[in-house]
Amino acid sequence: MRILILGGTTEASALATLLSGRSDFSPLLSMAGRTSDPRPLPIPTRIGGFGGVDGLAGFMVREQIEAVIDATHPFAAVMSRNAAEACAQARVPLLALRRPPWTAQKGDRWIDVVSMAEAVRALGEEPRRVFLTVGRLELPPFAAAPQHTYLVRTIEPIGEALPVPNVIAIQDRAPFDEAAERALMEREGVDVVVTKNSGGAATYPKIAAARALGLSVIIVARPEKPRDVDEAVSAEAAVEWLERRHGRTP
Template identity: 55%
Template structure:
């Protein structure tokens, strides 16, 4: 960019966002990077760049921020289920003429030995558990656990970074931060007498251990499909993102 640093805003909250920060810093002073986090966890992993916590105030607020900051590029490295933030980014970038690049990791696909029931949302996942009481491992974070109050006959185990304080009967919480490998997940599922998993189709390797463990144990998985995200320029991983940024 004619000798000037490219001003980049990374919309983060994922492992890809942190890896991208470190990859861009390795390029020296060519990039001026700001990381944005939604603020859903009280102790996010720190990265060595200026970091803002909390929302922008919708597409309007983000557009205003981009204009004030004179941002050259927004990289949407949010979670595959962060549909609202991705929609706001697409709208704000379109309004301000700011370049936008999304990192969209491929979704998981069932393989031989998997027993998946694929559903469109959390409400459908709760219904798919059926009427008979089961011991359920909810691997969906804490934001959408409330949907399972509609199926109070089940025993629920939730693993999340933050504590869960929701009116869902028969709910126990395990506070932990991944990643978790297949062996650890298999030991946990067996030791906790889990009968069925509910998972978001997040894709990637960081949380795939639970899916592989369920397969090895013959456990069913209720897989929640990803929400729609806007069509924008995208790449599947950080390496491809760095390659794309290098030619801008």
């Protein structure tokens, strides 16, 4: 069974590992290419876009794709919409592998916002030390608030994405450790954390560390994604879905 995995998440990596070496599946992992040095995975991998809905649908037809797993980032709304439309066009079954969002726990001091622009406004006018963990592509809106000092953590170098006077850039990638996150926030004198509600365990330690330190967390809500598709919350559940689909294949 020829499978296309739209990746970029730990769930996609876990699914690739589960499917590797199986004779009944032939998976292909597709990555957007935003990270220059992605971790190697044990299945064939392609890098780059498809050219919109029509390009993706055409790719599925040419490659004889029999099922698609959308395991993209929770904030990759455009890709998820394209996948849903392309699968409908090509008549290929689609499963959305979506990790649950984080939910506030006792002691959390969350400020819920719906956009990066609203997150910038929520920082206020008084200068603060901000731990900014929203990804390199989401940094430009924060240039509108240059009075703050930004501790920015990204996988890739930020370049000129945040042209403000006081920026401390850290390059690192998940998974992270709660004790290390707490030590980092204390050492840098962080006043507030800004993050997306990505969900998952790999980056949750910053949420737990902020709670332990009594810090506010400005948390950006997820964008809407197509709801009329099959969903799973784990790589194991995605494999079960594929096995059921494969069992129906003549």
